[in-house]
Amino acid sequence: MQSHQRVFVAGHRGLAGSAIMRALRSRGYANLVTRNRAELNLLDRAAVSEFFRQQRPDHVFLAAAKVGGILANKDHPAGFLLENLAIQNNVIEAAHECGVRKLLFLGSSCIYPRDCPQPIREEYLLSGKLEATNEAYAIAKIAGLKLCAAYNRQHGTDFLCAMPTNLYGPGDNYDLRSSHVLPALIRKFHEARERNQSKVVVWGTGAPLREFLYSDDLGEALVFLMQQCKAEQTGEAINVGTGEDISILELARRISELVGFRGELEFDAEKPDGTPRKLLDVSRIHALGWHHRVSLEEGLRQTYSAYQQSLLAACAA
DSSP states (O other): OOTTSOEEEETTTSHHHHHHHHHHHHTTOOOEEOOOTTTOOTTOHHHHHHHHHHHOOSEEEEOOOOOOOHHHHHHOHHHHHHHHHHHHHHHHHHHHHTTOSEEEEEOOGGGSOTTOOSSBOGGGTTSSOOOGGGHHHHHHHHHHHHHHHHHHHHHOOOEEEEEEOEEEOTTOOOOTTTOOHHHHHHHHHHHHHHTTOSEEEEESOSOOEEOEEEHHHHHHHHHHHHHHOOHHHHOSOEEESOSOOEEHHHHHHHHHHHHTOOSEEEEETTSOOOSSEEOBOOHHHHHHTOOOOOOHHHHHHHHHHHHHHHHHHHHHO
16 A cells, blocks of 8 residues: 555544544555545445445545444344444445455454453454344454455455454543443543542443553554555454453543542442453564554543543533
8 A cells, every 4th residue: 555545444533444544644645535424325335336436446444333332232233233234345345346456344353252262363253152242243243354355265355354452542432322431431430520429330340351452553553454464464354452451440440540530439230241351362463563552541641631622622612
């Protein structure tokens, strides 16, 4: 991938997509193609095909998806399955039809079995049952991964698949009904401090272990893969993460301290924990030459600062 080539970033406004845009611009890529949902409905197969025929991108980052936390996945499994299947099928098929040189499909670490060995190696895919709370989303992502692999085998395409761990960073979703755990905790503790609450209730037992990757580290990783690697080097999928995890209890304590909340932490064990542990084996991407740069401590600081700025901007609007 060269800086003069035409690059389409699907989902450029999302957490992952915006990080990809920053990574591309920092490297001098100026011929970037983006469309918001009003301009291009990725659920519309005919519209996506026409867009590709007109724009003729050389490279595609497929970061568009319907995403959400445990509650959103629990309440809307059909939506997560149908919408994600449609988005990825439409974009991948159109990319092949128009002769895109390389495509990178962004999956998720939730594709792996709930109880597989830790850290999770890429070959553990489909070796056991999925976590029930996000099964629909995981099945859609597995289908996208397998579709890319099938195109590579049948048509000789160069479609890569990256499986990132849990993401966080500026521009995250802080809606308590649809957000993931880290941004939800930031909002909960911030609002509790502002309201002088005596305690904050956190879902689950606090025991699950999770790995978190700063969004700009992901953006750097994905651009690295597009620039340096072919699908035959990465295999059907390649993990992207830090190789380090933390308990939800410890994460809550760190965010509480960062925000300045001085009250009590209470864990609601009646709420689901999800997968007990989810730590990716990142030895394959390390061997190719990429490592994460932003520590969790620094990433949390930058994310909370961005959240505060967004609140000030909303008040001023």
